[in-house]
Amino acid sequence: MGSSEMCRDLAGEVEKLLKTSNSYLRKKAALCAVHVIRKVPELMEMFLPATKNLLSEKNHGVLHTSVVLLTEMCERSPDMLAHFRKLVPQLVRILKNLIMSGYSPEHDVSGISDPFLQVRILRLLRILGKNDDDSSEAMNDILAQVATNTETSKNVGNAILYETVLTIMDIKSESGLRVLAINILGRFLLNNDKNIRYVALTSLLKTVQTDHNAVQRHRSTIVDCLKDLDVSIKRRAMELSFALVNGNNIRGMMKELLYFLDSCDPEFKADCASGVFLAAEKYAPSKRWHIDTIMRVLTTAGSYVRDDSVPNLIQLITNSVEMHAYTVQRLYKALLDDISQQPLVQVASWCIGEYGDLLVSGQCEEEEPIQVTEDEVLDVLEGLLVSNLSTPVTRGYSLTAIMKLSTRFSSVNRIKKVVSIYGSSIDVELQQRAVEYNALFKKYDHMRPALLERMPIMEKTASNGPTEIVQTNGIPSMTAYNKNGLKIDFTFERANPNPNIAVITIHATNSTEAEMTDFVFQAAVPKTFQLQLLSPSSNVVPALNQGTVTQVIRVLNPQKQQLRMRIKLTYTHKGSAVQDLAEVNNFPPQSWQ
């Protein structure tokens, strides 16, 4: 409980007591030293001399606390760690004695001699052997001995085995020993005691990255743990199962995982669904299998699927060109059954909007094509618009889908009617869309087919999914300076995510017959703005407009005032230095509003 000041003051006393002959005091002193070191790590050095003979103790109490002290010192200081490595043989000997010694009533727990001490020694060995070949080799035998000889019928034995396994996995052990460790964990998984199973799953999760193949051998046991009653075990098993999925076992594993998804608690469903999507994306054996898996997840756990999965799925579907007809058909059928699961409904309405023509023309190759008319499809989509179950986002999806069908279906009038109704919708988003679509019908009908045509295959790197019909406002470029053959144009972009920053790129061209060298562009802005000038592409503006020097300026305009700038240009032209100042006031309003 002592504070760091108290620790500083009393450290000397503690150190003295460490050397006292009374073992009762010594063990307490050792733990006090641990506390002092925790609070004030700099005092560690002070206890170093006292530790010299710690391990030659006979008294288990003192021995135990000494090992704790040594562990604490080694954990905190790499120098101490190196210093204490030489104790490994001694520790190995002590551990050996504990295992080999006969029954000692004083320290016995269910037939095992002082398990607390054994566990602490194993832990210290772990720290000493990590990243050190020699130490690891020195402890190889004893670890193998403990691993094979410890009684596993009681929790005590398993506690020691657990610590042993952790140590084996952390040090530079030989592969035979590692396999032994993983097999112990595999045996743990079959243990009736759920605590042991939990501990095994946790450890396997830590080792699956490094010893993947060894853990794979226990895959079926791990998958069985998915059916365990305990929530913590189920979660661990699920995480481990996803880690073990690979190209070879994907079909079998996915079956088990989908079954798990069906029956698991709601708290798991989101993680499980995301995991399934990820695994399917990496290892799907065929596009059809992939689509089927996605469908299964959407229909069984549709409402738990994360929102960001919807754009990802849409992108996936877009890229599987040959499956479009099959996908839209399956999604349509799913919609007929159930419109309550929003992610499913959103993906489905998007697909129907894109591929509705395939749906109506009955082109599906993968399965029996269904007969559906344009009116039936529009009924379903309109149903989504009016249903109480649909969220505003879903409604947006379905309105856009209906609009897209205007270029794919022939019943344009019906679509026109629907769109115009929503022009007065209370929902602002829907209203905006409907008004824009209305405008498309009326004034821009010639653009409609082009705007609403099929989405091209998207690049994976696109962070947003498919863009709906988007109006891009290009900010017009302007000429800032044009004198003596030097012309400087400004082009603009808005910097994401901060809309107060205008990114201006200057383009300098030279129409004279001689090049301009040592070209330097400088700019100054009024006090309410902030300016950042990045490096130019070059200092030489080639003659006769043969090249451009570009440079990026970032202007922070938090008060959204009219942008003004004073620029200074210096360059050498035909041997003489030229300098000019100019004001730039003709910025277009969109660049600073």
Add this chain to the structure above:
Amino acid sequence: MMQFMLLFSRQGKLRLQKWYVPLSDKEKKKITRELVQTVLARKPKMCSFLEWRDLKIVYKRYASLYFCCAIEDQDNELITLEIIHRYVELLDKYFGSVCELDIIFNFEKAYFILDEFLLGGEAQETSKKNVLKAIEQADLLQEVRPAPLKP
């Protein structure tokens, strides 16, 4: 190291609390309330470990009392179960077939025993005999008291 140990009944009454980290009273109360709620909500078939904040919680029920320890990430959960069991054995040996009432009426003895067994969140004595011997000696000291002055 163990950060704290709590003993509470099935109704959520705290019988013993030992903290090995400095925390304000308010924080202690908050942690206690939260943990008691979480542990009592667990079904009997569930495993004895759970993750809570950045600690591991190891708990075991003995008759009407829950023994709940919070250990750090690198600590061995299974050996912590053994530590809990060892403490129960010590209480049992001292009180002779211990029950919750013994702990309620002799809580200061329960704390003494705990303090002889654990110090600073770590076990200080792994021999049952030695712990009990130390308690015996402490008891003897208590009994040798100066006689009250007679009027």
